[in-house]
Amino acid sequence: MHVEDRQRHRPGQHYLIRLRAPDDYTAQRSYSLASDDDDPLVEFLVERLPGGEVSEFLADVAEVGDVLELRGPIGRWFSWDTRTPALCLVGGTGVVPAVAMTRTARRLGRPDLVRVVAVGRGPDDLPYADELDRAGATLAFTRQSVGERPAGPPTREEVAALLDGVEVAFVCGSSRFAAFAEGLLTEAGLSPDAIRVERFGVTG
Structure with missing residues (x-):
């Protein structure tokens, strides 16, 4: 546009x-x-x-x-400053901010600054799945096994392995997903003060 x-x-x-x-x-x-x-x-x-x-x-x-x-x-609070090491834990159409962050990091020559865990029911239900996969994102499909990863949401161990050096985490998705993601991040060892959340729901 x-x-x-x-x-x-x-x-x-x-x-x-x-x-x-x-x-x-x-x-x-x-x-x-x-x-x-x-x-x-x-x-x-x-x-x-x-x-x-x-x-x-x-x-x-x-x-x-x-x-x-x-x-x-x-929105300035839920935005990446392009310098701080970040983790995006996003679900469904909530992947969009993570896509913008990975594209920006790649343009800056610093793809290492943004790590992404994207959650969807399956590859066909997750927007930008192919692009995120090429960018090195962890894709967690809750209803479909892919490669060696069994179907299911991301685990605490998967998230904890990506937190080294991370200073801020961005969570985006439905209200239910956001609550799950916040809990997972804190269980994995990230301070709640470092988590920024954008949740959405059905409007009517």
Whole structure:
């Protein structure tokens, strides 16, 4: 998406996309940025939700050339400063901020600064699974075994093995996943003060 007068953004930030009907009724949703700040366009992942006012419009109606109302970038607390060693523990569509962080780290020539554990039901259900796999992420599929890893959520041992040198952790996913991920990180030895959480749920 092309954004006029675009401001620079940090990985982890989001935009607010607002739709406006002819009668001036509005509906808006927040979407995390998947793109690196140096990318020529901004990239969002839109999950089409049945009955979702904004997602159904963006998926089924919006066309190239349409003009949308945007506000952003938003959010400084849940953003990576591009210098601090970080771990992302993300689930489902919550992988998007981790994608932006890994892309930025790769551009900076410091892919070692960002480690990712991404959780989904299976490879076909996890957005950006192939890209994250190529970036060296740990992929944990709860309903499908892949390679030598059996099906199941990430374990404390898997997470603890990635925490050496990590100073901040980013958790993004559903409320249920976020609660699980926070508990797992603290069990693995990370201070709660080092954990930043962005959770989402169904809106109606």
